Amino acid sequence: MSAEKIAATLEADIVSGIFRPGEDLKQGEIAARFSVSRIPVRDALQLMAARGLIDLERNRRARVINLAPAEIDEVYHLRGLLETDCLRQAIRRLEADDLVKIEAALAHSSIDAATELWADGDWAFHKSLYAPARRPRELSMIEDLRRTCRIHIAGYGVLPTLTDRWLKDHEDLVAAIRSRAEDRAADILARHIADARETLLAAMPG
Amino acid sequence: MSAEKIAATLEADIVSGIFRPGEDLKQGEIAARFSVSRIPVRDALQLMAARGLIDLERNRRARVINLAPAEIDEVYHLRGLLETDCLRQAIRRLEADDLVKIEAALAHSSIDAATELWADGDWAFHKSLYAPARRPRELSMIEDLRRTCRIHIAGYGVLPTLTDRWLKDHEDLVAAIRSRAEDRAADILARHIADARETLLAAMPG
DNA sequence: AAATGTATAAATGTATACATTTTGGAGGAT
DNA sequence: ATCCTCCAAAATGTATACATTTATACATTT
Known part of the structure; x- marks a missing residue:
């Protein structure tokens, strides 16, 4: 499972409301879900951040965007x-x-x-x-x-x-x-x- | 040297014209330049791609954007x-x-x-x-x-x-x-x- | 009870090693 | 010469192991 496919699956979960605004996404949990190491998960998260789906901050968990x-x-x-x-x-x-x-x-x-x-x-x-x-x-x-x-x-x-x-x-x-x-x-x-x-x-x- | 700082340095090189449109960026060369492994370099490249500085394609080298x-x-x-x-x-x-x-x-x-x-x-x-x-x-x-x-x-x-x-x-x-x-x-x-x-x-x- | 400090657990960041894919050139055919 | 085909070298992708930072629970203080 490559970063792009992981990102696409997670994107579907976010736009469908399974993951809601403000919710955390943990690298380890995602890695376990897709049976890969955290490296491609990190890539997937960066791709999602680039598309505006999540916020990424160094050393902090990824979060589904949550706009005021x-x-x-x-x-x-x-x-x-x-x-x-x-x-x-x-x-x-x-x-x-x-x-x-x-x-x-x-x-x-x-x-x-x-x-x-x-x-x-x-x-x-x-x-x-x-x-x-x-x-x-x-x-x-x-x-x-x-x-x-x-x-x-x-x-x-x-x-x-x-x-x-x-x-x-x-x-x-x-x-x-x-x-x-x-x-x-x-x-x-x-x-x-x-x-x-x-x-x-x-x-x-x- | 963290991904953010690597990305900022490379961004300065690109907007100043040291790296020109269409030019390749190799993970290994960048890693050597900043004395880090390729992992933070990959993160830096993703950050740069998100800002529209480079194009990233799976398994292919990063390239400075080159618009028609x-x-x-x-x-x-x-x-x-x-x-x-x-x-x-x-x-x-x-x-x-x-x-x-x-x-x-x-x-x-x-x-x-x-x-x-x-x-x-x-x-x-x-x-x-x-x-x-x-x-x-x-x-x-x-x-x-x-x-x-x-x-x-x-x-x-x-x-x-x-x-x-x-x-x-x-x-x-x-x-x-x-x-x-x-x-x-x-x-x-x-x-x-x-x-x-x-x-x-x-x-x-x- | 609320707030602050602290220790432990948990999560993220990175280096190394190895697998997979691309690349670029040598060599031969047209 | 130009265009293929193929292969070795080089580049990227990923797993594992470990370092660093953050988060949570609990004790302490106000």
């Missing part, structure tokens, strides 16, 4: 900035088969909406919106920010499913994109993200 | 987005002693402008502009993006000093900020960043 409301607020602000920018670029560069992929992602996310897989489908849908922008680095930054949100959403048990309201936002977004209404699409998305921010902040302590 | 022009372009686009956003927030929240710090940073960067320390002074100045926004995560993202640019600027030997034109931009920026002219300040900054982009892209091969 003000920090969560900043993350959602950044998401609004980057995601609306990506969406605008995507609409300008949109081609025929991009819309096909978006429709497919929308359909798929609607199916997953009522299951515990809703967050995966939601991200796949949004990713399909931003992909035509051809901005790999911006997309990766968005993914990191969304993961940060998702860890807290899962950890605080905020949402069991994708709400009907959010699904309607998705449909409205696709309609706006189809007619290349850049401003309208960006506006819907900004509200969508602001809505998500309120939902999480309302569930957080403090 | 299209990727550099994306980085500057992101800088424009985040830095103007931070500047606007900073102006809205500006307090009296923030301006004192900005003036001091401007004076300091003017002194360093003709030395090889110009890049440090430049960043210190821009950081003083963004600090009043109180957005630590956004500031950190900006720092990462600027470091990426700086590695290529140093590696391609683009600029030996801070130009008079850029110094004037800095003075204009401070004037706009002092009068809380948010749009004007954002506009100057956007042009400033676009100018830097052109300068680097013109010097890059391909």
Whole structure:
């Protein structure tokens, strides 16, 4: 079991809420779980820290990130900035088969909406919106920010499913994109993200 | 010598252009240089990868990042987005002693402008502009993006000093900020960043 | 009871040794 | 010359052992 696979497994545990914000991760326990020495575990933890899943401090245990409301607020602000920018670029560069992929992602996310897989489908849908922008680095930054949100959403048990309201936002977004209404699409998305921010902040302590 | 210190030393070598984009970093050579085993060196490399200084691939040598022009372009686009956003927030929240710090940073960067320390002074100045926004995560993202640019600027030997034109931009920026002219300040900054982009892209091969 | 100090246990950091993978060049075929 | 194929050398990955630091429980003091 290599560091990458260990990191991927632990990431799945964190974004699914098995490990919650603030929880400790001990090298020895993880090593035992995967039947390896602590060396690859240390590598895995560094990879996870690089992706923003955990905090690492020298000589101290790894901890699942645990953001204060003000920090969560900043993350959602950044998401609004980057995601609306990506969406605008995507609409300008949109081609025929991009819309096909978006429709497919929308359909798929609607199916997953009522299951515990809703967050995966939601991200796949949004990713399909931003992909035509051809901005790999911006997309990766968005993914990191969304993961940060998702860890807290899962950890605080905020949402069991994708709400009907959010699904309607998705449909409205696709309609706006189809007619290349850049401003309208960006506006819907900004509200969508602001809505998500309120939902999480309302569930957080403090 | 701990991983953090090794990483800091190597980072200085990379941003100063001693190690250039695309260059290999071998664990054994680094370990010998710092008289440690390869274990802390591996940790240092992971830290550097997390900060975007190097690329790491399993079983392959670490390499100083080496971006294609299209990727550099994306980085500057992101800088424009985040830095103007931070500047606007900073102006809205500006307090009296923030301006004192900005003036001091401007004076300091003017002194360093003709030395090889110009890049440090430049960043210190821009950081003083963004600090009043109180957005630590956004500031950190900006720092990462600027470091990426700086590695290529140093590696391609683009600029030996801070130009008079850029110094004037800095003075204009401070004037706009002092009068809380948010749009004007954002506009100057956007042009400033676009100018830097052109300068680097013109010097890059391909 | 709360806070402080202390010893012991437990966790992390690093060196060494060895396994695995990549690399770079020698040699031959096209 | 240029492009393969293959192999030895070199580089990276991992386990084990041990050093160093932190954390926990308990005793002591206020």
